[in-house]
Amino acid sequence: MSAFATTAVHGGTSNPDSHGALRAPVYDSVAFEHPDARSMQLTFEGKKPAHAYSRITNPTVSDFEQRISSLCGGGLVIAVSSGMAAISNTIVALGGADTNIVTSRNLFGNTLSLFEKTLAPWGLETRCVDMTDPGAVAGAIDDKTRAVFFESMTNPQLEVADCTVIAEICHDKGVPLVLDNTVMTPYLFDCKKAGVAIEVISSTKYISGGATTLGGVIIDHRTFNWNNAPRLAERAVKFGPMAFISSLRQEVYRNLGACMAPHTAYLHTLGLETLEMRIEKSCANAMAIAHFLNDHPGVRMVHYPGLESSTFHAISSRQFHGRHGGLLTFDLESREACFALIDALQLIRRATNVNDNKSLVIHPASTIFAEYSEEEKEAMAVWPTTIRLSVGIEDCDDIIADLASALHSLSHIR
Numbered sequence: 001m002s003a004f005a006t007t008a009v010h011g012g013t014s015n016p017d018s019h020g021a022l023r024a025p026v027y028d029s030v031a032f033e034h035p036d037a038r039s040m041q042l043t044f045e046g047k048k049p050a051h052a053y054s055r056i057t058n059p060t061v062s063d064f065e066q067r068i069s070s071l072c073g074g075g076l077v078i079a080v081s082s083g084m085a086a087i088s089n090t091i092v093a094l095g096g097a098d099t100n101i102v103t104s105r106n107l108f109g110n111t112l113s114l115f116e117k118t119l120a121p122w123g124l125e126t127r128c129v130d131m132t133d134p135g136a137v138a139g140a141i142d143d144k145t146r147a148v149f150f151e152s153m154t155n156p157q158l159e160v161a162d163c164t165v166i167a168e169i170c171h172d173k174g175v176p177l178v179l180d181n182t183v184m185t186p187y188l189f190d191c192k193k194a195g196v197a198i199e200v201i202s203s204t205k206y207i208s209g210g211a212t213t214l215g216g217v218i219i220d221h222r223t224f225n226w227n228n229a230p231r232l233a234e235r236a237v238k239f240g241p242m243a244f245i246s247s248l249r250q251e252v253y254r255n256l257g258a259c260m261a262p263h264t265a266y267l268h269t270l271g272l273e274t275l276e277m278r279i280e281k282s283c284a285n286a287m288a289i290a291h292f293l294n295d296h297p298g299v300r301m302v303h304y305p306g307l308e309s310s311t312f313h314a315i316s317s318r319q320f321h322g323r324h325g326g327l328l329t330f331d332l333e334s335r336e337a338c339f340a341l342i343d344a345l346q347l348i349r350r351a352t353n354v355n356d357n358k359s360l361v362i363h364p365a366s367t368i369f370a371e372y373s374e375e376e377k378e379a380m381a382v383w384p385t386t387i388r389l390s391v392g393i394e395d396c397d398d399i400i401a402d403l404a405s406a407l408h409s410l411s412h413i414r
């Protein structure tokens with residue numbers, strides 16, 4: 001099976017259900033019984049593939065992990081409790097005191113906060129560079145760099161860096177490239193092909209099938225030699241290509257405890273099955289809405305890589321097979337105008353999520369980025385005049401009509 005939609009529906013190696021159920025049941029159990037003491041010992045030593053305790057493995061979660069693996073060229077997968085758990089587990093497993101990660105200031109706000117506020121006191125330095133400048137990325141890497149991290153399309157700046165070029169730099173320097181592929185998902189971007197070492201995804205977004213539950217995924221694409229990762233070098237001798245994933249399963253992921261709930265795994269498996277259809281609809285809607293807003297006299301500027309005027313149009317077209325995702329941002333004349341437009345919307349919901357089935361709107365500068373000063377927001381390209389729209393799968397004409405009516409109601413505000 002190679003086609004995405006077929007694998008999304010049938011992929012993975014689920015054990016046949018004893019009742020023949022086509023949809024695997026939810027194993028809502030904390031602990032699993034062992035036939036004898038020796039089996040118990042072997043399971044704990046990792047020598048017998050059996051489930052022991054759901055913070056470490058669970059049959060429903062394993063099914064979801066295998067489905068993701070089958071969609072990602074056989075990558076090694078661990079499902080976690082949220083996108084932030086995927087990022088924090090990964091960086092904690094790779095970094096440490098007196099080391100650094102090279103990243104961009106154009107990141108999801110909580111990710112930057114994790115790096116610069118939560119992990120900094122533990123001795124991890126965050127080096128922010130312009131990811132669209134390969135020379136700057138190469139120049140920032142030194143012998144204490146434990147990862148390069150960026151987003152396939154940044155949220156909310158919608159910047160697109162050339163992933164293959166950065167992957168080559170990382171390869172030459174012997175540093176793993178960690179890519180947050182939340183906004184594009186494996187459907188629009190094949191991380192393995194691009195040379196990414198670790199892909200992290202907030203499955204809360206597109207994969208959950210409509211904002212049902214929080215979840216995250218970590219995928220080791222087996223493109224990196226873990227002998228070159230100082231934290232994992234010892235483990236690499238014993239586990240070879242499994243070094244990173246075993247370090248998570250047997251240490252970091254197990255000890256941090258941010259595991260995926262079985263019911264979440266059930267819902268996200270269901271979500272995967274319709275992922276392609278939903279992404280196609282949301283990308284097509286976003287493209288039409290970007291053109292509508294671009295042509296509207298009340299809108300100062302639209303940022304969407306699908307527009308030919310976008311700086312990132314060429315790289316986005318090449319990297320994401322001509323689709324440009326379901327997120328766009330646009331600028332009005334003032335913050336007051338942004339608030340008034342948001343208040344005037346009737347169909348589009350005021351909520352902080354992306355890639356829901358519903359179209360959602362937010363003013364990032366006063367919400368997700370509220371913890372940052374005006375200067376810091378400017379450095380992150382988060383402007384007071386910007387609205388973010390996550391385009392859902394509704395009928396496009398209805399979303400446009402809602403925006404048109406809200407924009408009309410603003411004619412008196414500047």
Ligand SMILES: Cc1ncc(COP(=O)(O)O)c(C=O)c1O
Pocket residue numbers: 082083084085108111151155180182183202203204205214215216353354
């Ligand atoms: C690009 C990106 N990465 C990570 C996250 C965090 O995901 P979660 O809310 O599932 O922790 C988000 C959330 O919006 C995001 O947009």
